[in-house]
Amino acid sequence: MKPTDLSAEEFYAKRDNRTDTAGGVAGYQEARCRVTADPSALMTIEGQAMVLTVANLMSRWCRDIAMDIVDAPLLPSLARPGMTHLHARIQAEIQDADPFGRFVFGSDGSDERLTLGIARAPATISIDADGWRAHAGRGSEFMALPKDSNLTIGGIIAACFGVARIFKLACGIPDKAEMPWQLDAFTMTGSFGDSNRPSKIPTVDLGRVLLVGAGAVGSAICHFVPMLPVQADWLIVDHDQLKILNLNRSPLFGLSNVPDMKADICALLLREHGQRSAEAYPVDLGTFLNEHERKPNAWDLVLPEANEYGARLLLQSIAPPLMVHGTTGTRWDVTRSRHIPIEEACLACRYPNDGSQPSFVCSTGDIPVEGEVHRAALPFISPLAAVLALADVIKVAQSDIPLSPNAVYISLAEDDLFVARSRMRILRTCICRSQLDISRRYNAGSRFWKA
Numbered sequence: 325m326k327p328t329d330l331s332a333e334e335f336y337a338k339r340d341n342r343t344d345t346a347g348g349v350a351g352y353q354e355a356r357c358r359v360t361a362d363p364s365a366l367m368t369i370e371g372q373a374m375v376l377t378v379a380n381l382m383s384r385w386c387r388d389i390a391m392d393i394v395d396a397p398l399l400p401s402l403a404r405p406g407m408t409h410l411h412a413r414i415q416a417e418i419q420d421a422d423p424f425g426r427f428v429f430g431s432d433g434s435d436e437r438l439t440l441g442i443a444r445a446p447a448t449i450s451i452d453a454d455g456w457r458a459h460a461g462r463g464s465e466f467m468a469l470p471k472d473s474n475l476t477i478g479g480i481i482a483a484c485f486g487v488a489r490i491f492k493l494a495c496g497i498p499d500k501a502e503m504p505w506q507l508d509a510f511t512m513t514g515s516f517g518d519s520n521r522p523s524k525i526p527t528v529d530l531g532r533v534l535l536v537g538a539g540a541v542g543s544a545i546c547h548f549v550p551m552l553p554v555q556a557d558w559l560i561v562d563h564d565q566l567k568i569l570n571l572n573r574s575p576l577f578g579l580s581n582v583p584d585m586k587a588d589i590c591a592l593l594l595r596e597h598g599q600r601s602a603e604a605y606p607v608d609l610g611t612f613l614n615e616h617e618r619k620p621n622a623w624d625l626v627l628p629e630a631n632e633y634g635a636r637l638l639l640q641s642i643a644p645p646l647m648v649h650g651t652t653g654t655r656w657d658v659t660r661s662r663h664i665p666i667e668e669a670c671l672a673c674r675y676p677n678d679g680s681q682p683s684f685v686c687s688t689g690d691i692p693v694e695g696e697v698h699r700a701a702l703p704f705i706s707p708l709a710a711v712l713a714l715a716d717v718i719k720v721a722q723s724d725i726p727l728s729p730n731a732v733y734i735s736l737a738e739d740d741l742f743v744a745r746s747r748m749r750i751l752r753t754c755i756c757r758s759q760l761d762i763s764r765r766y767n768a769g770s771r772f773w774k775a
Protein backbone atom coordinates (compact mmCIF):
# COMPACT_ATOMS: atom_id res chain seq x y z
CA MET A 325 0.00 0.00 0.00
CA LYS A 326 1.40 3.41 -0.93
CA PRO A 327 1.28 6.02 1.84
CA THR A 328 -1.15 8.04 -0.25
CA ASP A 329 -3.67 5.18 -0.23
CA LEU A 330 -4.07 5.28 3.53
CA SER A 331 -7.29 6.34 5.18
CA ALA A 332 -7.13 9.13 7.75
CA GLU A 333 -7.58 6.58 10.52
CA GLU A 334 -4.71 4.44 9.26
CA PHE A 335 -2.47 7.47 8.83
CA TYR A 336 -3.10 8.83 12.33
CA ALA A 337 -2.66 5.39 13.93
CA LYS A 338 0.86 5.30 12.52
CA ARG A 339 1.72 9.00 12.75
CA ASP A 340 0.64 9.37 16.39
CA ASN A 341 2.13 6.10 17.61
CA ARG A 342 5.17 7.66 19.27
CA THR A 343 3.29 10.68 20.61
CA ASP A 344 0.77 8.37 22.28
CA THR A 345 3.46 6.40 24.11
CA ALA A 346 4.59 9.47 26.07
CA GLY A 347 3.29 9.43 29.63
CA GLY A 348 0.27 11.55 30.49
CA VAL A 349 -0.59 12.31 26.89
CA ALA A 350 -4.21 11.88 25.82
CA GLY A 351 -7.05 13.73 24.19
CA TYR A 352 -4.95 16.08 22.05
CA GLN A 353 -6.44 14.49 18.93
CA GLU A 354 -9.71 16.38 19.55
CA ALA A 355 -8.08 19.74 20.24
CA ARG A 356 -8.83 22.73 18.04
CA CYS A 357 -6.15 25.38 17.93
CA ARG A 358 -5.62 28.85 16.51
CA VAL A 359 -2.42 30.66 15.64
CA THR A 360 -2.49 34.47 15.72
CA ALA A 361 0.29 36.97 15.17
CA ASP A 362 1.00 40.66 15.27
CA PRO A 363 1.21 41.57 11.55
CA SER A 364 4.24 43.82 12.04
CA ALA A 365 6.19 40.96 13.67
CA LEU A 366 5.59 38.87 10.56
CA MET A 367 7.82 41.24 8.60
CA THR A 368 10.80 40.30 10.80
CA ILE A 369 13.03 37.23 10.76
CA GLU A 370 12.23 36.46 14.41
CA GLY A 371 8.47 36.66 13.74
CA GLN A 372 8.68 34.56 10.58
CA ALA A 373 10.79 31.92 12.35
CA MET A 374 8.18 31.74 15.11
CA VAL A 375 5.15 31.38 12.85
CA LEU A 376 6.77 28.88 10.46
CA THR A 377 7.97 26.70 13.32
CA VAL A 378 4.73 26.94 15.30
CA ALA A 379 2.63 25.93 12.28
CA ASN A 380 4.95 23.08 11.38
CA LEU A 381 5.21 21.61 14.89
CA MET A 382 1.54 22.10 15.71
CA SER A 383 0.47 20.26 12.56
CA ARG A 384 2.41 17.21 13.79
CA TRP A 385 -0.29 16.52 16.41
CA CYS A 386 -3.21 18.95 16.09
CA ARG A 387 -5.68 18.03 13.37
CA ASP A 388 -7.69 21.26 13.33
CA ILE A 389 -5.86 24.59 13.16
CA ALA A 390 -7.08 28.06 12.17
CA MET A 391 -4.08 30.10 10.99
CA ASP A 392 -5.34 33.59 11.75
CA ILE A 393 -2.30 35.37 10.34
CA VAL A 394 -1.71 37.81 7.49
CA ASP A 395 0.45 36.76 4.56
CA ALA A 396 3.85 38.37 4.08
CA PRO A 397 6.81 37.98 1.75
CA LEU A 398 9.36 35.60 3.26
CA LEU A 399 12.79 36.95 4.07
CA PRO A 400 15.45 35.42 1.78
CA SER A 401 16.82 32.84 4.25
CA LEU A 402 13.29 31.57 4.92
CA ALA A 403 12.01 31.39 1.34
CA ARG A 404 11.88 28.02 -0.41
CA PRO A 405 11.94 27.26 -4.12
CA GLY A 406 8.53 28.30 -5.43
CA MET A 407 7.51 29.56 -1.97
CA THR A 408 8.11 33.24 -1.58
CA HIS A 409 5.36 33.96 0.96
CA LEU A 410 4.55 32.79 4.48
CA HIS A 411 1.17 31.23 3.66
CA ALA A 412 2.61 29.20 0.76
CA ARG A 413 5.43 27.71 2.82
CA ILE A 414 3.19 27.00 5.81
CA GLN A 415 0.57 25.38 3.57
CA ALA A 416 3.14 23.16 1.86
CA GLU A 417 4.74 22.00 5.11
CA ILE A 418 1.59 21.32 7.12
CA GLN A 419 -0.20 19.52 4.31
CA ASP A 420 2.77 17.23 3.81
CA ALA A 421 2.97 16.71 7.60
CA ASP A 422 -0.73 15.77 7.75
CA PRO A 423 -2.74 15.58 4.52
CA PHE A 424 -5.92 14.81 6.49
CA GLY A 425 -5.80 17.80 8.85
CA ARG A 426 -8.35 20.62 8.80
CA PHE A 427 -6.04 23.59 8.32
CA VAL A 428 -7.51 26.93 7.28
CA PHE A 429 -6.13 30.43 6.91
CA GLY A 430 -8.18 33.14 8.58
CA SER A 431 -10.47 33.15 11.58
CA ASP A 432 -13.36 30.69 11.72
CA GLY A 433 -15.05 32.84 14.37
CA SER A 434 -14.95 30.08 16.96
CA ASP A 435 -13.98 30.99 20.51
CA GLU A 436 -13.39 27.41 21.48
CA ARG A 437 -9.84 27.15 20.33
CA LEU A 438 -6.57 27.06 22.21
CA THR A 439 -4.79 30.10 20.84
CA LEU A 440 -1.07 30.52 20.44
CA GLY A 441 -0.24 34.18 19.88
CA ILE A 442 2.96 35.34 18.23
CA ALA A 443 4.31 38.70 19.43
CA ARG A 444 1.56 41.07 20.52
CA ALA A 445 -1.62 39.10 19.80
CA PRO A 446 -4.47 38.00 22.09
CA ALA A 447 -3.87 34.39 23.07
CA THR A 448 -4.05 31.55 25.59
CA ILE A 449 -0.27 31.24 25.36
CA SER A 450 1.82 34.02 23.83
CA ILE A 451 5.38 33.80 22.60
CA ASP A 452 7.99 36.28 21.56
CA ALA A 453 11.67 36.17 20.65
CA ASP A 454 14.70 38.09 19.62
CA GLY A 455 17.77 36.56 18.00
CA TRP A 456 18.81 34.50 21.02
CA ARG A 457 16.04 34.79 23.60
CA ALA A 458 12.70 33.01 23.78
CA HIS A 459 9.64 33.79 25.90
CA ALA A 460 6.46 31.71 26.24
CA GLY A 461 3.88 32.69 28.82
CA ARG A 462 0.16 33.10 29.31
CA GLY A 463 -1.43 35.77 27.15
CA SER A 464 -1.49 38.13 30.14
CA GLU A 465 2.27 37.67 30.63
CA PHE A 466 3.20 38.90 27.17
CA MET A 467 6.67 40.36 26.89
CA ALA A 468 7.87 42.23 23.78
CA LEU A 469 11.41 41.53 22.64
CA PRO A 470 13.33 43.59 20.05
CA LYS A 471 13.33 42.40 16.43
CA ASP A 472 16.67 43.58 15.10
CA SER A 473 18.71 40.42 14.58
CA ASN A 474 19.56 38.13 11.69
CA LEU A 475 19.04 35.05 13.84
CA THR A 476 16.13 32.62 14.10
CA ILE A 477 17.41 30.77 17.20
CA GLY A 478 15.21 32.58 19.73
CA GLY A 479 12.19 32.32 17.43
CA ILE A 480 12.54 28.57 16.93
CA ILE A 481 12.96 27.98 20.68
CA ALA A 482 9.96 30.20 21.49
CA ALA A 483 7.90 28.17 18.99
CA CYS A 484 8.94 24.88 20.65
CA PHE A 485 8.03 26.25 24.10
CA GLY A 486 4.72 27.72 22.95
CA VAL A 487 3.62 24.57 21.11
CA ALA A 488 4.62 22.46 24.14
CA ARG A 489 2.45 24.57 26.45
CA ILE A 490 -0.52 24.46 24.05
CA PHE A 491 -0.02 20.68 23.70
CA LYS A 492 -0.21 20.26 27.48
CA LEU A 493 -3.47 22.20 27.55
CA ALA A 494 -4.75 20.09 24.65
CA CYS A 495 -4.05 16.99 26.77
CA GLY A 496 -6.06 18.48 29.62
CA ILE A 497 -2.97 19.11 31.76
CA PRO A 498 -3.70 22.27 33.79
CA ASP A 499 -1.22 25.11 33.32
CA LYS A 500 0.08 25.98 36.79
CA ALA A 501 3.29 27.69 35.71
CA GLU A 502 4.28 30.37 38.21
CA MET A 503 6.37 32.28 35.72
CA PRO A 504 6.80 32.46 31.94
CA TRP A 505 9.16 30.03 30.27
CA GLN A 506 12.23 31.97 29.22
CA LEU A 507 15.56 30.92 27.80
CA ASP A 508 18.55 32.96 26.72
CA ALA A 509 20.29 30.64 24.26
CA PHE A 510 23.36 32.86 24.25
CA THR A 511 24.13 32.29 27.93
CA MET A 512 22.01 29.11 28.14
CA THR A 513 20.25 30.38 31.23
CA GLY A 514 16.60 30.38 32.11
CA SER A 515 16.38 34.12 32.69
CA PHE A 516 17.07 37.27 30.76
CA GLY A 517 20.01 38.84 32.58
CA ASP A 518 22.39 41.33 31.06
CA SER A 519 24.70 39.87 28.48
CA ASN A 520 26.56 41.13 25.48
CA ARG A 521 24.75 38.97 23.00
CA PRO A 522 25.42 40.03 19.42
CA SER A 523 22.15 40.46 17.53
CA LYS A 524 23.87 40.10 14.16
CA ILE A 525 26.12 37.15 13.34
CA PRO A 526 28.14 37.08 10.13
CA THR A 527 27.70 33.90 8.08
CA VAL A 528 29.73 31.15 9.73
CA ASP A 529 31.67 28.74 7.53
CA LEU A 530 31.59 25.37 9.29
CA GLY A 531 33.83 23.69 6.73
CA ARG A 532 33.20 19.94 6.36
CA VAL A 533 30.51 18.70 8.70
CA LEU A 534 29.80 15.02 9.37
CA LEU A 535 26.23 14.50 10.57
CA VAL A 536 25.84 11.01 11.99
CA GLY A 537 22.15 10.21 12.27
CA ALA A 538 19.31 11.82 10.33
CA GLY A 539 16.54 10.81 12.71
CA ALA A 540 14.36 13.24 14.62
CA VAL A 541 17.16 15.52 15.88
CA GLY A 542 19.49 15.14 12.87
CA SER A 543 16.76 15.91 10.36
CA ALA A 544 15.59 18.87 12.45
CA ILE A 545 19.16 20.22 12.31
CA CYS A 546 18.96 20.00 8.50
CA HIS A 547 15.57 21.74 8.53
CA PHE A 548 16.91 24.68 10.58
CA VAL A 549 20.36 25.06 8.95
CA PRO A 550 19.07 27.00 5.90
CA MET A 551 17.30 29.37 8.34
CA LEU A 552 20.60 30.29 10.01
CA PRO A 553 23.74 32.16 8.89
CA VAL A 554 25.80 29.00 8.37
CA GLN A 555 27.45 27.47 5.33
CA ALA A 556 29.10 24.06 5.05
CA ASP A 557 29.92 20.95 3.05
CA TRP A 558 27.76 18.23 4.58
CA LEU A 559 28.19 14.47 4.84
CA ILE A 560 25.11 12.75 6.22
CA VAL A 561 25.26 9.15 7.43
CA ASP A 562 22.02 7.34 8.24
CA HIS A 563 20.89 3.86 7.22
CA ASP A 564 17.19 4.26 7.94
CA GLN A 565 14.17 4.64 5.68
CA LEU A 566 11.51 7.20 6.52
CA LYS A 567 8.30 5.78 7.99
CA ILE A 568 5.02 7.46 8.78
CA LEU A 569 5.68 7.04 12.49
CA ASN A 570 8.63 9.44 12.10
CA LEU A 571 6.36 12.27 10.94
CA ASN A 572 5.21 13.26 14.43
CA ARG A 573 8.46 14.88 15.49
CA SER A 574 10.67 16.02 12.62
CA PRO A 575 9.90 19.41 11.05
CA LEU A 576 11.59 18.31 7.84
CA PHE A 577 9.88 15.05 6.96
CA GLY A 578 6.56 14.84 5.14
CA LEU A 579 4.38 12.08 3.78
CA SER A 580 5.70 12.73 0.27
CA ASN A 581 9.18 11.65 1.50
CA VAL A 582 8.02 8.19 2.68
CA PRO A 583 9.77 5.70 2.16
CA ASP A 584 12.94 7.47 0.99
CA MET A 585 16.22 7.15 2.89
CA LYS A 586 16.47 9.81 5.61
CA ALA A 587 20.05 10.68 4.61
CA ASP A 588 18.96 11.34 1.02
CA ILE A 589 16.04 13.56 2.07
CA CYS A 590 18.30 15.66 4.31
CA ALA A 591 21.11 15.99 1.78
CA LEU A 592 18.71 17.03 -0.97
CA LEU A 593 17.18 19.72 1.23
CA LEU A 594 20.58 21.16 2.15
CA ARG A 595 21.72 21.18 -1.48
CA GLU A 596 18.53 22.90 -2.59
CA HIS A 597 18.73 25.52 0.13
CA GLY A 598 22.06 27.20 -0.28
CA GLN A 599 24.55 24.88 1.39
CA ARG A 600 27.79 24.45 -0.55
CA SER A 601 27.41 20.70 -0.88
CA ALA A 602 25.66 17.78 0.83
CA GLU A 603 26.36 14.10 0.27
CA ALA A 604 24.22 11.30 1.65
CA TYR A 605 25.64 7.97 2.87
CA PRO A 606 22.61 5.74 3.46
CA VAL A 607 24.57 3.12 5.40
CA ASP A 608 25.26 2.49 9.09
CA LEU A 609 28.17 4.23 10.78
CA GLY A 610 30.33 1.09 10.88
CA THR A 611 30.00 0.61 7.13
CA PHE A 612 30.69 4.28 6.48
CA LEU A 613 33.87 4.19 8.60
CA ASN A 614 35.04 0.98 6.95
CA GLU A 615 34.63 2.57 3.54
CA HIS A 616 36.28 5.87 4.49
CA GLU A 617 39.81 5.75 5.74
CA ARG A 618 40.32 8.22 8.60
CA LYS A 619 42.40 10.98 7.08
CA PRO A 620 43.80 13.96 8.97
CA ASN A 621 41.42 16.91 9.05
CA ALA A 622 38.74 15.05 7.08
CA TRP A 623 36.04 16.86 9.06
CA ASP A 624 35.88 20.15 10.91
CA LEU A 625 32.81 19.35 12.97
CA VAL A 626 30.93 16.16 13.82
CA LEU A 627 27.31 16.18 14.92
CA PRO A 628 26.72 12.78 16.58
CA GLU A 629 22.94 12.41 16.41
CA ALA A 630 22.72 8.61 16.18
CA ASN A 631 21.72 6.87 19.36
CA GLU A 632 22.00 3.24 18.32
CA TYR A 633 23.94 1.03 20.61
CA GLY A 634 27.65 1.33 19.91
CA ALA A 635 27.53 4.31 17.54
CA ARG A 636 28.91 6.75 20.08
CA LEU A 637 31.85 4.63 21.15
CA LEU A 638 32.60 3.82 17.54
CA LEU A 639 32.65 7.51 16.69
CA GLN A 640 34.92 8.37 19.60
CA SER A 641 37.29 5.58 18.57
CA ILE A 642 38.25 7.53 15.43
CA ALA A 643 39.37 10.57 17.46
CA PRO A 644 36.79 13.00 16.09
CA PRO A 645 37.22 16.79 15.92
CA LEU A 646 34.86 19.19 17.71
CA MET A 647 31.47 17.60 18.36
CA VAL A 648 28.19 19.19 19.42
CA HIS A 649 24.89 17.40 19.81
CA GLY A 650 21.40 17.53 21.17
CA THR A 651 19.80 14.49 22.75
CA THR A 652 16.28 13.88 23.86
CA GLY A 653 15.07 12.14 26.99
CA THR A 654 11.85 10.41 27.82
CA ARG A 655 10.47 13.07 30.13
CA TRP A 656 9.97 16.08 27.84
CA ASP A 657 13.66 16.84 28.22
CA VAL A 658 16.72 17.61 26.13
CA THR A 659 20.45 17.87 26.74
CA ARG A 660 22.86 19.88 24.61
CA SER A 661 26.44 18.62 24.86
CA ARG A 662 29.74 19.83 23.43
CA HIS A 663 33.02 17.95 23.19
CA ILE A 664 36.14 19.99 22.39
CA PRO A 665 38.90 17.41 21.77
CA ILE A 666 41.45 17.07 24.61
CA GLU A 667 40.01 20.05 26.51
CA GLU A 668 36.58 18.74 27.35
CA ALA A 669 34.91 15.43 28.17
CA CYS A 670 34.46 13.30 25.07
CA LEU A 671 31.47 11.37 23.81
CA ALA A 672 32.71 8.23 25.58
CA CYS A 673 33.24 10.16 28.85
CA ARG A 674 29.60 11.11 28.58
CA TYR A 675 28.38 7.63 27.65
CA PRO A 676 31.03 5.44 29.27
CA ASN A 677 29.12 2.24 28.63
CA ASP A 678 27.83 3.46 25.36
CA GLY A 679 25.20 3.69 26.54
CA SER A 680 22.58 4.79 28.31
CA GLN A 681 23.82 6.61 31.33
CA PRO A 682 25.56 9.94 30.81
CA SER A 683 27.97 11.14 33.48
CA PHE A 684 27.86 14.65 34.88
CA VAL A 685 29.35 16.83 37.50
CA CYS A 686 26.60 19.21 38.42
CA SER A 687 27.47 22.83 38.89
CA THR A 688 24.12 24.48 39.23
CA GLY A 689 21.64 21.83 40.19
CA ASP A 690 20.71 18.22 40.19
CA ILE A 691 20.25 16.69 36.80
CA PRO A 692 17.96 13.74 36.30
CA VAL A 693 19.86 11.20 34.21
CA GLU A 694 17.44 8.35 33.91
CA GLY A 695 16.15 7.24 30.55
CA GLU A 696 18.56 9.43 28.66
CA VAL A 697 18.90 7.76 25.30
CA HIS A 698 15.39 6.75 24.45
CA ARG A 699 13.72 8.23 21.45
CA ALA A 700 11.78 11.38 21.94
CA ALA A 701 8.14 10.95 21.30
CA LEU A 702 6.79 14.44 21.52
CA PRO A 703 6.62 16.78 18.54
CA PHE A 704 8.57 19.73 19.97
CA ILE A 705 11.40 17.97 21.86
CA SER A 706 13.67 16.91 18.98
CA PRO A 707 13.45 20.32 17.22
CA LEU A 708 14.41 21.96 20.53
CA ALA A 709 17.44 19.66 20.89
CA ALA A 710 18.41 20.48 17.30
CA VAL A 711 18.25 24.25 17.64
CA LEU A 712 20.16 24.20 20.93
CA ALA A 713 22.94 22.23 19.24
CA LEU A 714 23.02 24.71 16.35
CA ALA A 715 23.11 27.66 18.77
CA ASP A 716 26.24 26.23 20.35
CA VAL A 717 27.79 25.49 16.95
CA ILE A 718 27.33 29.13 15.96
CA LYS A 719 28.92 30.29 19.21
CA VAL A 720 31.86 27.90 19.14
CA ALA A 721 32.57 28.86 15.53
CA GLN A 722 33.18 32.50 16.59
CA SER A 723 36.51 32.89 18.30
CA ASP A 724 35.48 35.83 20.47
CA ILE A 725 32.30 34.49 22.08
CA PRO A 726 32.50 32.98 25.58
CA LEU A 727 31.16 29.43 25.67
CA SER A 728 28.54 28.17 28.06
CA PRO A 729 29.22 24.92 29.98
CA ASN A 730 29.58 21.78 27.90
CA ALA A 731 26.26 20.32 29.03
CA VAL A 732 22.93 22.03 29.38
CA TYR A 733 19.79 20.19 30.41
CA ILE A 734 16.28 21.54 29.82
CA SER A 735 13.05 19.91 30.88
CA LEU A 736 9.57 20.92 29.76
CA ALA A 737 7.92 18.25 31.92
CA GLU A 738 6.88 20.39 34.88
CA ASP A 739 4.77 23.51 35.10
CA ASP A 740 7.83 25.74 35.08
CA LEU A 741 10.77 25.43 32.71
CA PHE A 742 13.80 23.70 34.24
CA VAL A 743 17.25 24.71 32.95
CA ALA A 744 20.53 23.40 34.38
CA ARG A 745 24.03 24.10 33.10
CA SER A 746 26.65 21.59 34.07
CA ARG A 747 30.18 20.49 33.38
CA MET A 748 30.71 16.99 32.07
CA ARG A 749 33.56 15.27 33.80
CA ILE A 750 36.55 13.85 31.88
CA LEU A 751 36.86 10.21 32.90
CA ARG A 752 40.52 9.44 33.62
CA THR A 753 40.10 5.91 32.32
CA CYS A 754 38.35 6.98 29.13
CA ILE A 755 39.53 6.15 25.63
CA CYS A 756 40.01 9.88 24.97
CA ARG A 757 42.91 10.07 27.46
CA SER A 758 44.85 7.66 25.26
CA GLN A 759 43.97 9.67 22.15
CA LEU A 760 45.76 12.93 22.93
CA ASP A 761 48.50 12.48 20.34
CA ILE A 762 46.33 10.87 17.73
CA SER A 763 43.69 13.55 18.17
CA ARG A 764 46.32 16.23 17.53
CA ARG A 765 47.57 14.37 14.49
CA TYR A 766 44.09 13.97 13.02
CA ASN A 767 42.49 17.26 14.01
CA ALA A 768 45.09 20.00 14.52
CA GLY A 769 44.39 21.37 11.03
CA SER A 770 40.61 21.27 11.43
CA ARG A 771 38.72 24.51 11.54
CA PHE A 772 37.75 24.61 15.22
CA TRP A 773 40.85 23.07 16.80
CA LYS A 774 41.40 24.81 20.13
CA ALA A 775 43.93 22.72 22.05
Ligand SMILES: [Zn+2]
Pocket residue numbers: 669670671672673674750751754755756757
Ligand atom coordinates in the same frame (compact mmCIF):
# COMPACT_ATOMS: atom_id res chain seq x y z
ZN1 LIG B 1 36.55 10.61 27.13
